[in-house]
Amino acid sequence: MPADPLHRKLLQRTDALLGEFTEALTEYARVPTISAHGAAFEEGAAATQKVLERAGAQVRRYTADGGPPVVVGEVESDPARPWVILYNHYDVQPVDPVDEWTSEPFSPQVRDGRIYARGVSDTKGNTVAQALAVRALREEAGHLPVNVRFLVEGEEESGSPHLEALTREHPELFRGAGATIEATARSPDGRPVVALGSKGVASFELEVRTARVDQHSSLAVLVPNAAWRLVAALRTLRRDDGKVLIDGFLDGVDAPDPEMLRYLRRNSFDPARYQDEYGVTSLLVKGSRFVRLRRAYYSPTCTINGLVSGYTGPGSKTVNPAVARAKLDLRLLPGQTAAVARDRLVAHLKARGFEDVQVRASDGFPPASTPVSSPFAQATLRAAKKAYGAPPNVVPWSLGSSTTAYFTRAGTPALEPPGVGNSGSRAHAPNENVRLEDVPPSMLALATLLLGVGTPPAPA
Ligand SMILES: [Zn+2]
Incomplete structure (x- = not known):
């Protein structure tokens, strides 16, 4: 089979973007946007605008119900093409216990192939990677095959108290052919993860x-x-x-979808590595890998x-x-x-x-999920497999929670695509980090997803 030349160009390009990624994330992660302390919303929104402008986005700010700014950046290629929404947040969790950090939480540091700082995996690193991936795709393909709307808010870590009001005042912002919600962390064996919703x-x-x-x-x-x-x-x-x-x-x-259970049976989850990561001697649920996964996702x-x-x-x-x-x-x-x-x-x-x-x-x-059979979910699975060269671990929803429901309620399929995080990224914990090696494939997966939505495969 002849190699796909655009894929090859994107592969090289996303590798070459690692330096710019590191520089942009280092600047972004310096802003101490802890929403629980009501801190740095203005600075956080301005820094987000700068990141989105790297993608060539037209940036506007919205506020609903007296909340902090929601930063919306649009890259419109052709009004006839579908819109894909990339949701992230610019706020972060508090940094306590601060003594357990090896370097200052808001002074990003690169050590041993990782960037350490609060928010790099959850989720400023994903915003930066996605902005660079959109630009890379537009430049390498000559045009964007879809219209892209970045929607980046400042209160997710506090339960997004003003986002529902924004869905009422500006429902059009939440409508599209699909929405990505933050992004997942890579499995320890290197496989990407696609979560089709969130608890x-x-x-x-x-x-x-x-x-x-x-x-x-x-x-x-x-x-x-x-x-x-x-x-x-x-x-x-x-x-x-x-x-x-x-x-x-x-x-x-509802009872679990039998197709999703088939995906869980093929999942590469390794309970021993999980125990190791968290320093526990046993997990609550005994039994096979599948029994444990089924309990984790469906309970x-x-x-x-x-x-x-x-x-x-x-x-x-x-x-x-x-x-x-x-x-x-x-x-x-x-x-x-x-x-x-x-x-x-x-x-x-x-x-x-x-x-x-x-x-x-x-x-x-609220909980929300998107059916695995939906075209947007299928395009995401194909993109993940192509970008990582391995089938993704597909789960019905993430074990954590986010704003997925605000998109699915508007009729937009929404899911968590592969992201820059890894299973040891320590989101919400001291020494939060992303591995540089995980950044290019996550950018490639997003670019491939946008291509897939813009040019769906011919029916078999
Ligand atoms: Zn979080």
Whole structure:
């Protein structure tokens, strides 16, 4: 078979872009855009604009409902061609615990073939790689086969509280032939990953008060203890192997798609490497690789994110605490909603006599997925295979959450394409990094996807 000359040119070009990628990401990752601290939105939006202008994009800013700027950059080749939307965010997670970073989180450093800084994998590195890939494709192909809209917001790590308002005020921004949502991390064996959606997430704060004031712990013989009370309530929510026990929690969730299960059977997930990466001696679910993957992707979660009561400082304090609080998140599957999850959680606690446990809902994302049979999903799978020379690990959705639903609700197929991250990228954790070797294939995969959407294969 003759080699595809455009593919060969893109292969060389994406390799040659590594220097520019490193320089642009180093500049971008210096901006301390921690949305949880309300920090640097203006600077973050300006830096994003600069990145998108590398792609030749016409950049505009939108705000909805008093939120920070959403940066939209369009590269329009021909209004008759389909639009592809590339969604990312310019905000990042907080950097704590800062002592565990080898170099400063906002002073990017290249060491041993990796760039280290907060946000390089989640997800500023993907924005930079995609901008350069769009430019490379336009220049090497002579024109863009699609129209591209970058949509980069500043509050994803805080649950994108203003994005839903933007979908109402500017629904046209969310409509296209397909949308990529951030990007996945590469598997340890080098295979790319395509996630056809994302789980949802709903966050809660639980609080229980058992007395007006804390007491001397000798009074624990008579006065109830808030910490024990909250622990007893939490204990009813989840089995030790991770199965969520909230009454009726899975109502409305469909059985797994048999085709997706076939993809999971072929997945190269390696539980031993996973244990190694996180320094754990065993995983919650026992059984074959497939059994574990099926449980991971087709189960919701109930996770205690934090737990506080009484005294936790140095030395001892013999106190019987009056108040206990926990932060909890529930990862949701398509078919579940945050509002129903909250109602089920409250009803579950009440049915077990825990009506004194107050439940407050905070932020979250709805779950969403795109069928593997959709043309955009198929184009992504073909592009990943061609760019990496190996079949992708295809999963029904990512285990984490993002803004996928805001696109699928507008009728736009949305998924997570292969990205610059790796399984040791430590997103949200100290020493976040991307490996330089993962950058060119992710750019090549995106360019190949855009080509595939612009010139779909002839029917067989
Ligand atoms: Zn994140």
